[in-house]
Each structure stands twice: as C-alpha cells, then as structure tokens.
Amino acid sequence: MLTTLAIANYRSLREFIAPLGRLNIVTGPNGSGKSNVYRALRLLAVTARGGVIPSLAREGGLPSTLWAGPERFSRAMLAGVVPVQGTRRDEPVSLRLGFAGDDFGYAIDLGLPLLNKNTQFSLDPVIKRECIWNGPLLRPSALLVDRQGASIRTRDDQGDWQTIAQPVASFDSMMTEFSDPRTAPEMIAVRETIRSWRFYDHFRTDSESPVRLPQIGTHTPVLSDDGADLAAALQTIREIGDPSALDAAIDDAFPGSRIDITNLDGRFEVMMHQHGLLRPLKGAELSDGTLRYLLLVAALLTPRPPALLVLNEPETSLHPDLLPALARLIARASGHSQVLVVSHAARLIAALEREGDSQSIVLEKELGATRIVDADALDLPAWKWPSR
Structure with missing residues (x-):
C-alpha cells in the first residue's frame, strides 16, 4: 500500500x-x-x-x-x-x-x-x-x-x-x-x-457508445478503460468472482432489479430486469446513470483486484440517491485494493467518510x-x- x-x-x-x-x-x-x-x-x-x-x-x-x-x-x-x-x-x-x-x-x-x-x-x-x-x-x-x-x-x-x-x-x-x-x-x-x-475516468454512455451494443465476449476479469466489454466483465464476475456481491450491488441501487447477460453467437449483451416491467431492458435502453452504475460495479467487483484503484468523479451522471450504494461498493473494494476517489459530490464524500477507514484530502x-x-x-x- x-x-x-x-x-x-x-x-x-x-x-x-x-x-x-x-x-x-x-x-x-x-x-x-x-x-x-x-x-x-x-x-x-x-x-x-x-x-x-x-x-x-x-x-x-x-x-x-x-x-x-x-x-x-x-x-x-x-x-x-x-x-x-x-x-x-x-x-x-x-x-x-x-x-x-x-x-x-x-x-x-x-x-x-x-x-x-x-x-x-x-x-x-x-x-x-x-x-x-x-x-x-x-x-x-x-x-x-x-x-x-x-x-x-x-x-x-x-x-x-x-x-x-x-x-x-x-x-x-x-x-x-x-x-x-x-x-x-x-x-x-x-x-x-x-x-x-487501474484508472477509470468518465465512461462513455452516449447513444453511440459501444457499451450499449452487443460485444464479442471472452473471460474479462478486468474491465477495460472504456468499459466496452461491460457484459463480458459482469458475466466473468458471475462465473469466477462474487456473484452474490454482484446481485447485492444491483439490488442496493435498484431494489427488486437484477441483470442477466445474453449470449447470441458469442456476442454478449446486458439485460436488466426491473420491478414492474414485463420484459428486461437492453443496454441500449438503459439511462446514462444506470449504465454508468453498472460500469462501476464491474470495475469495483473485479475478480482480479489491483494494488491501486483510482476513480475520477465516479458520481458523474448518477442520481444523488445512487451515491450511498456506490459508497458502499467503493468501501467494499477497499478491502482488497487501495482506493483513491477524486470527487466533489458532497453526498458521496459524506457516505464514504461514514464507511469505515477513509481519509479525506x-x-x-x-x-x-x-x-x-x-x-x-x-x-x-x-x-x-x-x-x-
């Protein structure tokens, strides 16, 4: 450290x-x-x-x-x-x-x-x-x-x-x-x-972002810098990581929701089941904030934790109500990696300061x-x- x-x-x-x-x-x-x-x-x-x-x-x-x-x-x-x-x-x-x-x-x-x-x-x-x-x-x-x-x-x-x-x-x-x-x-x-x-900074979540489209899937213990391999990273957590932590992180932010990964001829796509909907939503249909939270989940629950994980303004595009769940996820990751978060979101900072052994600079x-x-x-x- x-x-x-x-x-x-x-x-x-x-x-x-x-x-x-x-x-x-x-x-x-x-x-x-x-x-x-x-x-x-x-x-x-x-x-x-x-x-x-x-x-x-x-x-x-x-x-x-x-x-x-x-x-x-x-x-x-x-x-x-x-x-x-x-x-x-x-x-x-x-x-x-x-x-x-x-x-x-x-x-x-x-x-x-x-x-x-x-x-x-x-x-x-x-x-x-x-x-x-x-x-x-x-x-x-x-x-x-x-x-x-x-x-x-x-x-x-x-x-x-x-x-x-x-x-x-x-x-x-x-x-x-x-x-x-x-x-x-x-x-x-x-x-x-x-x-x-590892460094994560401002994932693309616009309508043309590759994160929203099906991508060829291979074992992905480390989410890429741009997050394009999100579906494969989430499926890797499901198979060789901590699937219960993945389910808990989704339910913590979106109560009653869960995610699945579809595989069509080797191309993986994120599907999100939300309470009250009759069908799951594809990555292309998710809001920017929801998609960005899923990207942070994939980065923070990696089955291969780094020595140092740096997040630059992870609160971008997230609704304030999601920040306590994100703070709990970051605090969990700090049990396996040293974590440095750059942020000016008062609610995220306050939540992180409540989560155990944190230090504000x-x-x-x-x-x-x-x-x-x-x-x-x-x-x-x-x-x-x-x-x-």
Whole structure:
C-alpha cells in the first residue's frame, strides 16, 4: 500500500506531499487541483509502461505542464504586500513524481535536454534521475536502484554497487529498459505493482457508445478503460468472482432489479430486469446513470483486484440517491485494493467518510498553488527528493 504521494512542479502541484491510507477521498472546490492529482498519478503509472514522455507530449510538453508560478514566494508575496513576480532561478527546471510505501519507494525527475542542433526532438523532456529505495523514506543506505542520466547501478546482496553495462536512452525509463531479476528484483516488483494500477475516468454512455451494443465476449476479469466489454466483465464476475456481491450491488441501487447477460453467437449483451416491467431492458435502453452504475460495479467487483484503484468523479451522471450504494461498493473494494476517489459530490464524500477507514484530502489554492487544507495539523509524511 502507498503511504505517500509526492509531486513537484506539475501544473498547480508546486510541492505536493500527501499521506495515503486504504481509502482516500481527494476533494475540494473547482480549480483546486483535484484533476492534477489524478493526472499526475496517471503519469506515474505510465512510467512502468514506457509512456511518460509521450504522455507529457500529449499534454503539451514540459513547458505546458510545469508549474507556472515563481520558483519561490517571498514573505511579502505571501502577505500580499507586493504582487507575485518572478525571482532568480536557482534550481534546474524539474518535474518530479514519486511515491513510497512500507516496502519500497520510487521517484522520477524529468527536465529539459541539453541544446543539440543535430536533433529535431529538442522539446522532448529527458529523465535526469530515477531511484528505487527500501522503506518509506529515501536515504543513501536505503537506495537499491539508481539511474543518473544514461547510467544505471544496482546494489548487490553484499551492499556493493554494480553498474549496468548497457546505458539507457534519455527518453526511456529504467523501469522498461532493464529487467534482470538477478541483479534488480526490486525493480521488477515495483514495476509490476505500478502496472497493476487501474484508472477509470468518465465512461462513455452516449447513444453511440459501444457499451450499449452487443460485444464479442471472452473471460474479462478486468474491465477495460472504456468499459466496452461491460457484459463480458459482469458475466466473468458471475462465473469466477462474487456473484452474490454482484446481485447485492444491483439490488442496493435498484431494489427488486437484477441483470442477466445474453449470449447470441458469442456476442454478449446486458439485460436488466426491473420491478414492474414485463420484459428486461437492453443496454441500449438503459439511462446514462444506470449504465454508468453498472460500469462501476464491474470495475469495483473485479475478480482480479489491483494494488491501486483510482476513480475520477465516479458520481458523474448518477442520481444523488445512487451515491450511498456506490459508497458502499467503493468501501467494499477497499478491502482488497487501495482506493483513491477524486470527487466533489458532497453526498458521496459524506457516505464514504461514514464507511469505515477513509481519509479525506481536501485541496485548496493559495497563490495558484494547490495545497492540502489544514496541512499543518495533519501528520504529513517525511519526503526527500533525489538530487541531480
């Protein structure tokens, strides 16, 4: 389980360090930085798949994603005595992402490339430093794998450093370019953990959505990002997951209702039986909110729980009366996975806070920078970034 999330210089997250528990609720007013926390977590996730540089490019590149304010605020600026203005830069341009748990920690530092007239990729960010360490806090003695520039070194069983002969390109993460289980088993453990993370954000439920149409069905223990394989995912829960939990989740939200999955020549389709109707409704006939709730049921009752499950505004299109049932479903999922919910729905947040061991991270903006409300009163975890 992650105990710390750390982000520096990503959009409004100038220096953001947050404690994490089993069930986390990230909330705050519009523009407070909730979406930036979600997007930064997704960036962290794609490092294990070699996609961090293309992902930054799709966001407009490093110049568009970097913190746009001054490197530091003077006391006069914080007090409002003088306007916010640029100061002399002392630190290198840097976008940093990291996390830590009781077992391992990981951090990546991205910066600008050196000027090179022989390349057309001069705007691509480069990876300056990557580290994996043992325990919740980076210390020289806890460092296990260290990448500086093109060089990777690992610590052997005797605690001595070994340099990997094959250099790594500036745009490639060591997580994808080096995978020797003999010299760096910790890297494989961290990489596979990150690869198990799942993100669900704004399923399509419009009239043309593939979710509403019959789809070829195969065993689907993990719902896809777009939810197109909903029927197969629900049937997989029915056959190899927890069918009683599935039935209970449907009845909790829609009393007296149940779902079946039809199979016509290998194409699966959702059918929903509702109290008082003489025939079941097909996926194409369901309301946006009903269909979205079924998608969340499939994601949260997965027979293959991830290490981390992140939901971005799951309340979208749901009637407020469905939110307590959704909260119970999310709380159940947190028994098998660490869960992070980004939301501004007061009723969902209140319901989640009543569901056992949950932790609210309330965000606000101060001079354009995202901060945690009453951060001084919280037990914030210690964090140290690797230097260049």
